[in-house]
Amino acid sequence: KKQQQDVFEERYLRFISILGKGNFGSVELCRYDPWGDNTGDLVAVKELQSNKQATVTDFQREIQTISSLHCDYIVKYKGICYSTGRLSTKLVMEYLPYGSLIGYMEKHRQNVCTRRLLLFASQICKGMEYLQSMRYVHRDLAARNILVASDTLVKIADFGLTKIIPVDKEYYRVTQPGESPVFWYAPESISELKFSHKSDIWSFGIVLHELFSYCDISRNPKRVIVYPEDRKLCPESDNWRLPAPSQCPPKVHSIMMQCWEFNSEDRPSFSSLQDLIENSLVTLNR
Numbered sequence: 001k002k003q004q005q006d007v008f009e010e011r012y013l014r015f016i017s018i019l020g021k022g023n024f025g026s027v028e029l030c031r032y033d034p035w036g037d038n039t040g041d042l043v044a045v046k047e048l049q050s051n052k053q054a055t056v057t058d059f060q061r062e063i064q065t066i067s068s069l070h071c072d073y074i075v076k077y078k079g080i081c082y083s084t085g086r087l088s089t090k091l092v093m094e095y096l097p098y099g100s101l102i103g104y105m106e107k108h109r110q111n112v113c114t115r116r117l118l119l120f121a122s123q124i125c126k127g128m129e130y131l132q133s134m135r136y137v138h139r140d141l142a143a144r145n146i147l148v149a150s151d152t153l154v155k156i157a158d159f160g161l162t163k164i165i166p167v168d169k170e171y172y173r174v175t176q177p178g179e180s181p182v183f184w185y186a187p188e189s190i191s192e193l194k195f196s197h198k199s200d201i202w203s204f205g206i207v208l209h210e211l212f213s214y215c216d217i218s219r220n221p222k223r224v225i226v227y228p229e230d231r232k233l234c235p236e237s238d239n240w241r242l243p244a245p246s247q248c249p250p251k252v253h254s255i256m257m258q259c260w261e262f263n264s265e266d267r268p269s270f271s272s273l274q275d276l277i278e279n280s281l282v283t284l285n286r
């Protein structure tokens with residue numbers, strides 16, 4: 001049963017603007033203003049675009065997921081709004097005024113130093129460590145799904161593809177492949193549709209590369225749909241990896257390379273990643 005403070009009345013949700021399009025829906029900036037005097041809070045409201053049964057179930061799962069997460073480095077769930085007209089539920093989340101990491105990097109890249117990039121990386125790592133402790137696999141970790149709360153705080157968002165790892169298994173196998181953001185996918189996710197904490201680690205390595213490229217590579221569109229024939233992966237021998245972005249400290253590129261180990265068990269855990277990032281922060285100052 002939803003606790004009382006979780007329910008937002010649609011008549012007090014004042015639409016302001018569209019923030020963007022997510023996996024199955026759109027997210028709007030609204031003011032929840034029961035007093036009608038513009039003193040209410042700004043909130044981000046996600047609603048389902050299509051009402052195909054599959055997506056309704058997925059959206060219910062997304063709401064279930066985000067409402068169970070309580071972490072400084074994960075966007076906060078505020079509640080739900082039962083939309084009478086559309087017979088659908090809307091997800092109400094905290095609004096982060098600095099927007100998505102990609103937009104932030106575009107605007108502020110001149111004065112974001114290496115130390116701040118590593119601070120953001122360690123916060124994403126802490127958020128992922130918490131997610132893993134709850135047995136969740138994000139499956140869509142990418143800079144486009146990181147939000148900026150302030151100049152010194154980023155948060156993980158968009159849990160539309162997040163799945164729970166069954167207790168008796170180490171991975172989640174997807175049945176039908178949707179549009180796969182293959183650029184962020186670990187080899188086993190492409191070839192066997194297998195997702196685990198170790199495939200989230202691979203994606204974290206890509207996010208680290210996006211951070212140190214100031215999200216430049218996020219701007220040029222990459223192949224997001226993978227075709228059945230693409231599933232056969234080049235054998236381990238062809239182990240091409242992304243080169244270090246310019247001005248990226250060699251230690252940071254070596255962390256990325258560890259996240260991109262072909263064999264998932266050779267990749268670091270989020271807790272050991274935390275130490276590697278702290279360690280590069282320390283050596284930076286010497």
Ligand SMILES: CC(C)(Nc1nc(-c2c[nH]c3ncc(Cl)cc23)ncc1F)C(=O)NCC(F)(F)F
Nearest residue numbers: 019020021022027044095096099100145157158
């Ligand atoms: C689809 C949506 C709306 N896209 C955007 N959100 C926000 C945006 C800006 N401030 C926000 N505060 C909360 C939320 Cl949930 C989104 C925003 N700003 C720009 C976006 F393109 C989004 O949800 N993106 C995934 C996320 F980045 F959040 F992981």
